[in-house]
Amino acid sequence: MAFLTLKGVSKEFGMFTAVRDVSLTIDKGEFVSLLGPSGCGKTTTLQMIAGLVEPTEGRISLDGRDITREKPNRRGLGVVFQSYALFPHMTVAQNVAFGLEMRRVPQAERTDRVREALVLVQLSSFADRYPRQLSGGQRQRVAIARALVIAPPVLLLDEPLSNLDAKLREEMQFELRRIQRKVGTTTIMVTHDQAEALSISDRVVVMEGGRMTQVDAPYRLYEQPSNAFISSFVGKTNLLAGTWRRNGTTNAADIGGALLEASAPEIAAGTPVTLSIRPEKILLCDAGAGRLEGRVASRFFLGSQWLFTVETPIGIMTVSTPNLGVEPAAEGSPVGLDWSPDNMRIIAGTAAAA
Amino acid sequence: MQKNGTIALTFHVLVLAFVLAPLVIICLVAFTPENTLSLPTTGLSLRWFKAVFAHPDFMASFWNSIWLAALSATLAVAFALPAGLAISRYSFPGRDFLNALFLSPLIIPHLVLGVAFLRLFALLGATGSFAWLVATHIIIVTPYVLRLVLAALSGLDRSAEQAARTLGAGEWTAFRRITAPMILPGITGGWLLAFINSFDELTMSIFVTSPATVTLPVRMYMYATESIDPMMAAVSALMIAITAAAMLVLDRAFGLDRILVGQR
Numbered sequence: 001m002a003f004l005t006l007k008g009v010s011k012e013f014g015m016f017t018a019v020r021d022v023s024l025t026i027d028k029g030e031f032v033s034l035l036g037p038s039g040c041g042k043t044t045t046l047q048m049i050a051g052l053v054e055p056t057e058g059r060i061s062l063d064g065r066d067i068t069r070e071k072p073n074r075r076g077l078g079v080v081f082q083s084y085a086l087f088p089h090m091t092v093a094q095n096v097a098f099g100l101e102m103r104r105v106p107q108a109e110r111t112d113r114v115r116e117a118l119v120l121v122q123l124s125s126f127a128d129r130y131p132r133q134l135s136g137g138q139r140q141r142v143a144i145a146r147a148l149v150i151a152p153p154v155l156l157l158d159e160p161l162s163n164l165d166a167k168l169r170e171e172m173q174f175e176l177r178r179i180q181r182k183v184g185t186t187t188i189m190v191t192h193d194q195a196e197a198l199s200i201s202d203r204v205v206v207m208e209g210g211r212m213t214q215v216d217a218p219y220r221l222y223e224q225p226s227n228a229f230i231s232s233f234v235g236k237t238n239l240l241a242g243t244w245r246r247n248g249t250t251n252a253a254d255i256g257g258a259l260l261e262a263s264a265p266e267i268a269a270g271t272p273v274t275l276s277i278r279p280e281k282i283l284l285c286d287a288g289a290g291r292l293e294g295r296v297a298s299r300f301f302l303g304s305q306w307l308f309t310v311e312t313p314i315g316i317m318t319v320s321t322p323n324l325g326v327e328p329a330a331e332g333s334p335v336g337l338d339w340s341p342d343n344m345r346i347i348a349g350t351a352a353a354a
Numbered sequence: 355m356q357k358n359g360t361i362a363l364t365f366h367v368l369v370l371a372f373v374l375a376p377l378v379i380i381c382l383v384a385f386t387p388e389n390t391l392s393l394p395t396t397g398l399s400l401r402w403f404k405a406v407f408a409h410p411d412f413m414a415s416f417w418n419s420i421w422l423a424a425l426s427a428t429l430a431v432a433f434a435l436p437a438g439l440a441i442s443r444y445s446f447p448g449r450d451f452l453n454a455l456f457l458s459p460l461i462i463p464h465l466v467l468g469v470a471f472l473r474l475f476a477l478l479g480a481t482g483s484f485a486w487l488v489a490t491h492i493i494i495v496t497p498y499v500l501r502l503v504l505a506a507l508s509g510l511d512r513s514a515e516q517a518a519r520t521l522g523a524g525e526w527t528a529f530r531r532i533t534a535p536m537i538l539p540g541i542t543g544g545w546l547l548a549f550i551n552s553f554d555e556l557t558m559s560i561f562v563t564s565p566a567t568v569t570l571p572v573r574m575y576m577y578a579t580e581s582i583d584p585m586m587a588a589v590s591a592l593m594i595a596i597t598a599a600a601m602l603v604l605d606r607a608f609g610l611d612r613i614l615v616g617q618r
Binding site: 051052072073076089 | 514517518519520522524527531535536
């Protein structure tokens, strides 16, 4: 059931087109992330939904109602800004109460709802503090409480976690998801962090240069990226450019002389293709036992896993293996690389500069 | 913080002494019991302060200047605030021209302005009323307010105002409840600078005051051309005290660094 719909939405700033023909349908209760590098138009898209930027073309509708030209104060959407945008001259409770005050909610009910919202974000004891007396994570939660207290039909999050340090960011990801599950609000989050987008979204919208290039569930996005950019932007990958060959009954690609098997749809022999294989899909084995021979150029210990760069006849390959409690192949040692052909993905065309 | 070297320290002390010494001396002279401008050596006296308060012309000019400064500073804020908002937030044809126009009184010598206004008023047949005096002062103090309002606005995170809008506030409510309180230090600082600049403006006022609207600096100037006695020092000391008190209030309320340097 379409709840929020964007239809052919574009935004031009003078000669520059920030967002080009974005069409998107979001269901009620869904958590959708807009993912892309900076300047890809994701924040502008969010601001158009919020009503802070007016689209040059296209329509936006919410629950069947056209809101394309509606003022932000009439839309009633909850927005959490990247800078949190708390009101510095108001206490936490006053910040959270602001939206209710604008809606002329009676004092008694207002107090109750502010208290509930602060309980939800676990900040009950901070009601009388000023924003400057709070840490980054606490400010972020005030911003969420302030946006949620008005019971918005849609919650918009603009890079909500980018100002937090790594550990706090991870905690807040789960916190955000917990709150969203509990309240059930349809949520759209803008982020440039693929791990963040993958971990908490129902669906991820990838944007490049103002366009939507793929909309998929996180798992499918990761396993079946639609182009070279996405495959390297979402997670790490090894991109191999070559030419498609048929070798009897098996399909394979000729990568610098080496024939690599891959399951493929109908592709004519001689077509230039790009293969993609994720580092964790490659297994290290004894030299001579794998599909490809190589030599460990360097290895990095990441705690839960090892990350290798392996020199092979077809170029440098990145391989990650889980930490199994024994020390793996040392730098300089010859190794074999093996994988299941099912995990060798084919991305049409030549590799874009990744 | 980095420590100053000996040479730098000496330099700083000399600059401070050069700036403050005349003020200290004039304040000391104000307490002299003698009839001439001299440092009090035989004891302190308040006789010259009493003379100021008993002098009807000086008192009339003093109140005249207070009203003039308060009124022109307030009206300057009323002009500079919307002008500052327009200049900092919108791009429209003539924006840079408008900005330059509002700031131009800073560059034009007050002497020139005074002569020009005198000539203009003569042409208009509008001589010497208080309203005209206020109008001229608004022109010369508006740049100070505009500078500080622009500084406050440029350092402002607009997302707070946008957040208020998404929470249901109309444009005016968002300005009144969120933006205005956030730039209040800039507005107050601008008002105070405007007040002080109007309060001690002499060069232009000489040309545009009439006998009924003589401001305190003009009164002092007129008095000093005839006789120099310690009463002048007493008036000066009072003016210094008023200015210092205003600065102190401002510093306590918002912090002078924040207002004048634009730190947040």
